[in-house]
Amino acid sequence: MRRPERRDDRGQPSARPYAGQCGVPATMHGKEAAIAPALLDGLGLVVDVPPGLDTDSLGTFTGEIPRAGSMREAAIAKARLGMAMTRRPIGVASEGSYGPHPRIPFVAGGIEMIVLVDDTRDIIITECLVEDEPVYRHADVTSSSEFGTFLDRIHFPQHAVIVKPNAFKTPPFPIYKGLRCRRALAAAVTECAACSSDGQAFVQTDMRAHMNPTRMAVIDRLARKLCRRAATCCPCCSTPGYGQVDIETGLPCEWCGFPSQLVRHEIFGCVACDHREHRPRPDGRSHADPGDCPHCNP
Numbered sequence: 001m002r003r004p005e006r007r008d009d010r011g012q013p014s015a016r017p018y019a020g021q022c023g024v025p026a027t028m029h030g031k032e033a034a035i036a037p038a039l040l041d042g043l044g045l046v047v048d049v050p051p052g053l054d055t056d057s058l059g060t061f062t063g064e065i066p067r068a069g070s071m072r073e074a075a076i077a078k079a080r081l082g083m084a085m086t087r088r089p090i091g092v093a094s095e096g097s098y099g100p101h102p103r104i105p106f107v108a109g110g111i112e113m114i115v116l117v118d119d120t121r122d123i124i125i126t127e128c129l130v131e132d133e134p135v136y137r138h139a140d141v142t143s144s145s146e147f148g149t150f151l152d153r154i155h156f157p158q159h160a161v162i163v164k165p166n167a168f169k170t171p172p173f174p175i176y177k178g179l180r181c182r183r184a185l186a187a188a189v190t191e192c193a194a195c196s197s198d199g200q201a202f203v204q205t206d207m208r209a210h211m212n213p214t215r216m217a218v219i220d221r222l223a224r225k226l227c228r229r230a231a232t233c234c235p236c237c238s239t240p241g242y243g244q245v246d247i248e249t250g251l252p253c254e255w256c257g258f259p260s261q262l263v264r265h266e267i268f269g270c271v272a273c274d275h276r277e278h279r280p281r282p283d284g285r286s287h288a289d290p291g292d293c294p295h296c297n298p
Ligand SMILES: [Zn+2]
Pocket: 253, 254, 255, 256, 257, 258, 290, 293, 294, 295, 296, 297
């Protein structure tokens, strides 16, 4: 059922469309420590975690249970699980994906996505960000004497690690998570190397938010970004969640006017109606350098 939006004295859509409402942050691993204060500050939306919520059943970082569907689908499924358990009509969940950087070759990167599912308005608000400097690394070692600078570079033990055999023989195989003690880490490496068909243990940063403070800080930034979007209402239908949905390339060359691959417009859109708006680049550039022109600089 769609509720009329609250409006302030000037007849503009309220900048706090979620003030005083209750939602559920469908998260484990302490992510609510970042998400809940951000939603309260930014939107006045109150969220708390229901006891017994098991988001690991929807897929885990360490890959024992593969994640189904896209990141957005997985985040929505998590939010809906929390909403079903608590019978609340608003749910928030996030998903992260770490690996090769999406834009920079040979560098690690991360993408974090957060969704706010709002069944009172029948909308889903999505926000994401790319993390350029995640604490995300792995090493193959036969013993803990081979770590070298690895543990310093991942800021161990503030950032915990997981250890498993590098090449699995037959299951069951050992897997150690959340290791923050050097002695336990050394024992895990010895055991996992012995279980691996190549004699090596695979050691990786534990990317669960409560084990990786860098990731927790990223989730905090992302939750605040979500709040800014959720507090922005569509100029056409006043539904919350208005923001950038796409880009359009083709910034014209300043010499010949040929369209380049650079961004020409940011496209803003609504999550409920078809309203779309082309906005100029935030940096004010109206033309591309001839060096970026496929015509002048093929
Ligand atoms: Zn040109």
